[in-house]
Amino acid sequence: MKLADRFVQHVFGRQIAHLVDERVRQAAQVLDGGGQERYWHDLTRPSYLARPWHEHRDLLERIRRACDRNPLAARLVGLTTDFVVGSGAQVEGDGWAMAFWNHPQNRIDRRVYRWCDELTRAGELFIVLSRNMADGMSYVREVPAYLIDRIETDPDDLERELRYHQLTDEMEGRWWPASATRPAAGEALNALGDGTETAQVMLHYTINRPIGDVRGTSDLAQVLDWLERYDLWLEDRVRINRYKGAYLWHVRVNGAMPGQLEAKRAQYSRVPTSGSIIVTDGAEEWTAVSPHIEADDVEADGKAIRLMIAAGAGVPLHFLAEGESATRATAREMGTATFRHFAHRQMILATLCEEVVRTAAQWAGRTAEIRVRFESVLAEAGRVEGAEPERRDHGAF
Numbered sequence: 001m002k003l004a005d006r007f008v009q010h011v012f013g014r015q016i017a018h019l020v021d022e023r024v025r026q027a028a029q030v031l032d033g034g035g036q037e038r039y040w041h042d043l044t045r046p047s048y049l050a051r052p053w054h055e056h057r058d059l060l061e062r063i064r065r066a067c068d069r070n071p072l073a074a075r076l077v078g079l080t081t082d083f084v085v086g087s088g089a090q091v092e093g094d095g096w097a098m099a100f101w102n103h104p105q106n107r108i109d110r111r112v113y114r115w116c117d118e119l120t121r122a123g124e125l126f127i128v129l130s131r132n133m134a135d136g137m138s139y140v141r142e143v144p145a146y147l148i149d150r151i152e153t154d155p156d157d158l159e160r161e162l163r164y165h166q167l168t169d170e171m172e173g174r175w176w177p178a179s180a181t182r183p184a185a186g187e188a189l190n191a192l193g194d195g196t197e198t199a200q201v202m203l204h205y206t207i208n209r210p211i212g213d214v215r216g217t218s219d220l221a222q223v224l225d226w227l228e229r230y231d232l233w234l235e236d237r238v239r240i241n242r243y244k245g246a247y248l249w250h251v252r253v254n255g256a257m258p259g260q261l262e263a264k265r266a267q268y269s270r271v272p273t274s275g276s277i278i279v280t281d282g283a284e285e286w287t288a289v290s291p292h293i294e295a296d297d298v299e300a301d302g303k304a305i306r307l308m309i310a311a312g313a314g315v316p317l318h319f320l321a322e323g324e325s326a327t328r329a330t331a332r333e334m335g336t337a338t339f340r341h342f343a344h345r346q347m348i349l350a351t352l353c354e355e356v357v358r359t360a361a362q363w364a365g366r367t368a369e370i371r372v373r374f375e376s377v378l379a380e381a382g383r384v385e386g387a388e389p390e391r392r393d394h395g396a397f
Contacts (some may be wrong), residue, residue, distance in 0.1 A: 002023030046391035050213045052274050053149050060146040062219050063121055066227050071221060072306075075320065076313045078217065081116040082253070082340040083377045088112070093370030097357050106138040108353065114336045116349055118142065123216030124206040125352070126164065128176065129360050140356065149173075151204070151214045154180075158214065164202050176202035179359050203359060204354050207345070218391060223312035237298070252285040253348070314341050342377040350374060 013027060051059075066073040089112055091101055101108045120126050122145035131137045143166060150165035161178045169175050179201050206216030220227070249271070264284075274277060303317075309319050316334040353372040354397055361368035 004014050015115055017198065018173060020214075027178065030122065056215060057146055057149070059218070059221060059224070061217050062224055062228075066220065066224060067121055070227055070231055072230065072309065072320065076220065076223075076309075076315070077117055077120045079315065079319060080120045080342065081113055083339075084116050084345045084374065086375050086377070089350070089353065089372050089374055090173060092371065093357070094368060096361060096364075096366055097343050097368040097370040100137065100357055100360055101370070103139070108140065108249070108356075111140065111142075112349065112353060114142070115352070116345075118145070119205070119207050119216075119349070120219045122146070123208050123218040123221070126176075127203040127205070127356060129203065129356075129358075129363060131363055133199060136243055136366065138360035138363055140360075143176075145216075145355075153214060155328075158212070161204055161214065168264065176200065179203050201359075201363060207348060212255055219313065223309045226308045226312065229307065230302070233305060234301060237302075248289050250287045250289050252287070254285070256284045314338055339377050345378065346374045 023036060063073075067077055068074075088109055091109075092100070099107060117127055118200065122390060124145050125143060126143040126148055128141045131138045131139065144380055147167045149165050149167055152162045152164075154160040162179050162180060163178055164176045166174045166176060177200070204215075208217035208219065208221075210217065211217070218224075249268075251264065251268060253261060256264075280286065306320065306322070307317060310320060315338050318334070319338065350372045357368050357370045
């Protein structure tokens with residue numbers, strides 16, 4: 001040990017040891033206390049702000065179950081698709097773009113409906129393009145969002161996605177290359193780095209994407225808890241109403257002799273049918289006993305829950321078959337914000353479709369010109385109401 005080091009150790013040794021112990025103690029508190037995740041996060045997460053995978057997967061599974069079992073959740077998804085896609089997409093493009101759009105293996109005009117459904121349910125859409133080596137045509141397939149557990153991005157650019165990991169039956173899963181890694185025209189992509197060639201690429205599109213995250217968020221995420229609470233509330237009401245009408249017979253035998261009660265139990269083991277006549281003497285009394293359930297009118301409670309769901313989903317109550325909640329004039333005014341939301345989603349879906357076609361063309365070493373648009377939701381709303389839309393109030397979308 002050098003003379004200077006020995007001097008520092010002799011003079012400041014205790015202070016240094018105390019400082020080291022304090023730092024270790026603070027680190028231990030962070031690990032053991034309630035804020036253990038405050039400064040630590042999974043290295044597989046692209047950013048600190050990203051939702052952990054297990055939370056994201058749980059949310060997607062709950063939303064999927066709700067859409068399968070809850071008619072209100074399913075209707076919110078279908079309502080968005082009905083207004084956004086409407087009667088279908090109107091496409092204008094060159095020969096290769098139209099051939100890709102209408103190819104029997106693609107039929108994008110049919111896929112846009114489930115693309116819109118998936119965006120609403122999951123908040124993101126994963127599309128796989130598989131290129132035919134013979135003619136350069138690409139085929140479109142989708143991968144459910146709850147199967148993609150990891151997204152690798154450029155360390156210096158969170159928005160530049162490099163590849164996606166899909167959960168499969170195999171332990172290792174499967175990696176899909178992102179469109180950012182696509183090769184030059186005529187070249188095959190070596191996605192796995194092991195000498196094998198692939199002609200597949202995955203595209204990722206999101207909605208409601210928070211800044212600092214790479215995953216989208218479902219339109220139902222904010223109202224999911226209320227959908228589940230409404231389910232429980234309705235189930236409780238059904239049970240209460242069922243038991244309110246339930247009753248049983250109480251048969252009282254006065255001064256019963258030994259063995260007489262057992263005989264009566266055997267005699268009345270079969271419940272008398274409705275409308276039957278029972279003849280007894282004065283020693284036997286029949287009484288109908290029913291539960292006294294005080295089920296007050298709770299219509300306001302149910303409406304409050306539905307209003308929370310409708311507000312979170314961005315639709316007025318009369319969109320959910322509750323026409324008595326507003327007059328026609330009020331309903332027309334309340335639909336303005338909803339139509340603007342649907343118009344914004346139309347723009348996102350149209351841009352998504354155009355990017356899929358252009359990426360497929362670039363993947364095949366070609367260029368494609370295409371324009372996709374959907375009929376204005378305002379025009380559709382005017383036809384549904386049987387009158388021309390009031391563009392003075394709402395403007396053109």
